[in-house]
Amino acid sequence: MAGGQTVVSRVVTGAVEVLFYAVAIAVSLLAGALVVSVAGVNPLEAYQQMWQGAAGSANSFKETLVKATPLLFAGLSYSFAYRCGLFNIGAEGQIYAGALAGTMAALLLPEMRLWLHLPLALLCGFLGGALWGGIAGALKVARGASEIINTIMLNYIAIFLVSYMVTGPLMETGGSLPQTASLPESAVLPQLLGSRLHYGFAVAIFAAIALYVLLERTTWGYQLRYAGLNRRAAEVMGMPVKRNLLLAVMFSGALAGLGGYVEIAGVQHRLMQNFSPGFGYDGIAVALLGNTHPLGNIVSSLLFGGMRSGANAMQRVTGASTSLVYVIQAIMIIVMLCNRYWLGGFKSKLCAILIRKLDRLAGRESPAQLNLNE
Numbered sequence: 482m483a484g485g486q487t488v489v490s491r492v493v494t495g496a497v498e499v500l501f502y503a504v505a506i507a508v509s510l511l512a513g514a515l516v517v518s519v520a521g522v523n524p525l526e527a528y529q530q531m532w533q534g535a536a537g538s539a540n541s542f543k544e545t546l547v548k549a550t551p552l553l554f555a556g557l558s559y560s561f562a563y564r565c566g567l568f569n570i571g572a573e574g575q576i577y578a579g580a581l582a583g584t585m586a587a588l589l590l591p592e593m594r595l596w597l598h599l600p601l602a603l604l605c606g607f608l609g610g611a612l613w614g615g616i617a618g619a620l621k622v623a624r625g626a627s628e629i630i631n632t633i634m635l636n637y638i639a640i641f642l643v644s645y646m647v648t649g650p651l652m653e654t655g656g657s658l659p660q661t662a663s664l665p666e667s668a669v670l671p672q673l674l675g676s677r678l679h680y681g682f683a684v685a686i687f688a689a690i691a692l693y694v695l696l697e698r699t700t701w702g703y704q705l706r707y708a709g710l711n712r713r714a715a716e717v718m719g720m721p722v723k724r725n726l727l728l729a730v731m732f733s734g735a736l737a738g739l740g741g742y743v744e745i746a747g748v749q750h751r752l753m754q755n756f757s758p759g760f761g762y763d764g765i766a767v768a769l770l771g772n773t774h775p776l777g778n779i780v781s782s783l784l785f786g787g788m789r790s791g792a793n794a795m796q797r798v799t800g801a802s803t804s805l806v807y808v809i810q811a812i813m814i815i816v817m818l819c820n821r822y823w824l825g826g827f828k829s830k831l832c833a834i835l836i837r838k839l840d841r842l843a844g845r846e847s848p849a850q851l852n853l854n855e
Contacts, residue, residue, distance in 0.1 A: 489843075493835045497828055502772075505820040506784075506813065513809035522801040531806075534794025535787035541794075543678040547748065549786025551576070551757075553685040554740020555764020556771060556778040557692055558610075558733045562628075563773045564696055565729035566709020571617060571632025572737040573761025574639035575610040579738020580745045581643050582609025584661060584752040587668030588651070598667035603684075603742060610738015611731040613639060618730030622723045628730060636761070644754050651752065660753035670747040679747035686779065688736060693775040705729050737761060766814050772821070785810065 514524035536542045555572045562569035569575075583606030590601065617631035644659065653662040670679040696702040708715045708725040715722045740760070745752055767785055771777030788810065792803040 489839055490832070490836050493839065494832050497832050497835070498772075501820055501824065501828060502817070505816045509809065509813035509816045512812045512816070513805075516808050516812070517801060517805055520801060520805060522799045522805075527795050527799050527801055527805075530795040530798045531788065531791030534791035536791075537794075539674075540676060541790065543674065543676040545783065545787045545790040546682050547677050547679070547786075548789045549782040550679075550682045550685050550747070551740050551744045551760040552763055552767050552785050553689065553778055553782035554743065555737055555760045556767030556782055557685075557689055557764075557775060558737035558740070558761075559765050559768040560771065560773040560775060560778055561692060561696070561736060562729060562733040563768065564709075565705045565726070565733075566712075567726070567729055567733070568629045569614065569617075569632055569730065569733045569737075570629055570765070571614065571635050571734065571761070572764050573757060573759065574632070574636035575613045575734040575737035576741035576744070576757055576761050577636075577639040577643045578613035578734075578741070579606035579610035580741035580752055580756065581639075581646060582606055582612075582738065583668075583742030584651070584664070584745055587664045587746070588661060592665070593667060595667040598665070599670070599746070602668045602746065603739060606742025607735045607739045610741065611735035613738065614734020615727065615731040617734075618727040621730070622727050640755070643752065647752055647754050653751075658753070661751050663751050664746060668746060669750055670743065677748065679743075681743035681747040684743060685740070685782075688739070689775045689779050692736075696775065737764070766810060769814055769821075770817050 510528070514528070517524040517527045534541055535545050555576065558572040558575065559569055583602045586602040586605035587598070590598065592598075613635060614632075617626075617628045617635060620626040620631050621628045647661055648659045651661045653660055656662075670681050672679050673682075694702075696706060704715070704720050705725050705728070707718075708720060708722045709729060712722055712726075715725075741757070744760070745756065749756055763785065767778055767781045770784070771779070771781035788806050792806040795801055795806075796803050
């Protein structure tokens with residue numbers, strides 16, 4: 482009976498959470514419609530064109546997946562650190578570090594077959610991000626330095642490091658632009674369905690599922706989360722807290738670094754200056770919108786990717802600036818935060834009422850219990 486009640490409570494809680502998130506998105510879209518109308522554009526037409534550009538055709542939807550891929554990696558990076566009690570604001574720098582490490586592996590390793598070269602380049606991107614995150618992690622563990630400040634400062638170092646490399650040691654021979662030579666075919670992610678969509682999206686989905694299993698279904702994932710959320714209790718229980726904190730920051734950075742090279746190998750096909758328009762920072766919004774849940778990040782990255790993909794179509798037809806999409810995203814984030822932190826008590830009471838009603842219908846409560854509940 483207790484097991485049945487647990488299942489019921491989980492279903493009810495999940496359903497209420499989904500309902501409130503759906504309402505929050507609807508409120509965000511209504512608020513965004515007001516902003517669009519103030520800009521002198523018909524909101525219905527703007528949203529229609531945005532939908533057409535995001536999912537109105539197979540090609541539009543593929544483009545949405547392309548734009549969602551780096552956002553998903555960045556969102557997973559922030560979500561993993563957050564679930565471990567840490568704040569990784571350095572996904573942008575870790576994206577650059579991973580892209581640089583993966584590109585160097587692609588260009589400098591001797592020629593080899595795709596089944597070996599591509600995995601090695603992806604692994605180097607993964608390790609590059611882990612190394613960059615590990616710098617902030619080591620400073621936190623050894624000196625107690627704030628990972629927030631350190632990761633922010635490391636962002637600028639990574640961006641300028643890439644700028645130096647693509648204008649100096651790695652600059653394309655005979656070229657004048659701040660970029661490397663094209664990646665060899667053996668280090669490029671193959672395309673899917675004759676479009677810009679590449680296998681990097683599948684890698685991102687696999688990473689989200691693997692991260693969920695790691696955090697929710699493994700002992701190590703439990704230790705990682707506990708080390709950040711209640712460090713003193715974890716130390717009393719004999720957990721290697723410092724090691725776990727360092728590994729958490731490194732793994733968070735590794736996810737962003739992998740996303741950096743996936744973007745280079747799947748879309749750009751060469752490393753160039755300022756190749757990221759802020760994926761790392763946008764990943765924070767993706768993570769918050771997805772409730773910092775690995776699987777929730779999939780949905781939120783698709784939503785943000787679709788809005789960005791549809792923004793171009795909206796601008797072509799209605800003349801509305803694509804910057805309006807960022808305004809809508811900001812409104813959406815504010816509404817989601819209000820839903821998460823201000824309505825928590827109300828949602829808990831609603832869940833409790835619904836669970837009692839379902840238990841009454843199922844005959845799980847005695848008359849005395851029903852009287853007490855009433």
